[in-house]
């Protein structure tokens with residue numbers, strides 16, 4: 396029990412009356428920093444509670460600093476000898492609570508007083524792993540696909556596009572070297588924090604199930620396109636694939652050009668913390684590199700972002716930024732070369748330590764957002780996406796929808812794949828894919844949800860939102876149409892009304908939007924991007940107007956609808972990715 400909870404329990408007991416002769420012993424631990432050296436039991440008890448709380452918040456990972464008091468609020472440090480004793484005692488404690496600690500950097504606190512940062516990772520069973528999603532953005536040719544090929548396939552680039560071959564999905568991507576779709580690859584770290592990716596030496600293929608089996612933590616990279624003409628797909632990657640972080644790549648020789656600024660601002664508006672990787676430093680003259688670094692610095696501090704840029708140069712910097720990144724105030728920057736491998740070890744260490752603070756509720760009813768649909772030979776229709784709340788287990792029956800009438804229909808979950816590995820369940824924060832046999836390939840689309848029936852989902856065509864116009868060449872009036880991105884939902888909507896006559900760049904307004912094709916499932920509080928040509932706006936959904944024809948599932952109309960389910964979802968542009976087998980499915 397934490398001190399606060401103890402005090403609350405105590406005051407509640409006093410409030411209940413004086414006549415009960417309860418025997419309370421409250422031991423408030425001291426805040427001394429040598430409790431591990433002295434083996435102070437009371438402090439150690441609180442220390443363990445503290446670690447457990449932090450592990451729960453960090454989804455199985457946290458940092459502590461030895462040489463601090465039990466809750467880390469005071470750090471005076473210890474002598475070298477005492478620090479050794481404390482580190483050994485700490486390892487003993489961690490083993491008892493089924494965790495592993497990695498001593499990282501030692502800091503000097505005062506004369507002859509030192510502290511040591513330890514990264515703690517909870518032991519998890521072989522099939523499980525912590526999952527972090529990183530969207531890779533930046534201008535065309537910045538080296539995004541190359542960087543991922545290098546990181547995930549344990550190789551170096553030749554400066555002429557060798558490493559990016561591992562990432563491409565389409566023929567024209569091989570031909571042009573330009574990413575046009577949302578690509579995926581994974582980098583696994585073992586319990587010891589070392590990368591576990593080991594591609595086949597002959598074919599160069601990476602076996603995802605092996606990586607996931609060997610890994611305690613898996614970074615999923617979402618490789619996005621830098622070219623302006625694929626911006627719609629890139630925005631979808633950032634909204635629909637639920638990245639925890641964005642890695643903004645900047646070619647050192649090119650600087651902040653093309654879509655760089657735009658990608659940065661989209662990530663900021665979606666509240667995705669950004670770190671910047673400056674590539675190609677092997678071929679960049681020093682004065683140009685310095686110029687680029689100045690531009691990156693300015694970008695990080697610019698406009699509404701107000702981030703504090705920190706250039707990562709050594710392991711101390713890595714530990715410092717990883718510990719403080721989730722606070723949202725830092726913008727880490729690292730210079731690398733995919734050709735010489737310069738600083739790639741620091742980047743890998745940073746990835747291994749990347750913290751998670753999603754605040755997911757695994758015990759809430761299940762919600763799953765579909766971001767891709769496949770047709771798999773021998774399996775049928777497969778949907779993949781992210782579990783955003785609760786957990787989903789084989790045997791559950793969920794609702795899938797909304798269809799063209801705004802209805803949700805039951806679907807039994809017969810099997811689940813996580814990173815191409817069959818699993819029994821997935822929980823909030825994890826990606827996965829399901830076979831939805833009874834649905835045809837045209838019945839499902841990106842932006843639909845799988846949801847627990849107890850949530851009684853309601854679809855909407857119209858909704859109110861607060862928007863901020865980032866850019867528009869002239870004025871926006873009622874009836875204006877633009878593409879709305881809200882999570883994996885992507886559909887054109889009409890601006891039906893607004894609380895101002897016209898909207899110009901820099902204006903804020905409450906607007907009513909109406910999807911033009913079919914109802915969607917979106918929630919109040921969801922961040923949206925509103926885009927058409929060079930017009931860009933960001934906003935937050937404030938009020939959902941439920942669809943009128945949202946008949947409850949199981950009602951006569953709903954059943955009728957379910958029967959004709961194949962005629963639902965007349966969705967154009969739903970390009971199915973024909974896959975040869977389920978193991979090729981993205982998630």
Ligand SMILES: Nc1nc2c(ncn2[C@@H]2O[C@H](COP(=O)(O)OP(=O)(O)OP(=O)(O)O)[C@@H](O)[C@H]2O)c(=O)[nH]1
Pocket residue numbers: 533534535536537538539540541542552553554555556557558559572573574575619620621622644674675676677678731732733734
């Ligand atoms: N010399 C050198 N060349 C690099 C480095 N990183 C990438 N390149 C080269 O830069 C070119 C562009 O790299 P890509 O990985 O295709 O760039 P991208 O950012 O994915 O581009 P889009 O997908 O079109 O947005 C390729 O020819 C790479 O070989 C680097 O660190 N040094």
Ligand SMILES: [Mg+2]
Pocket residue numbers: 539540541559572573574618619620621
């Ligand atoms: Mg690319």
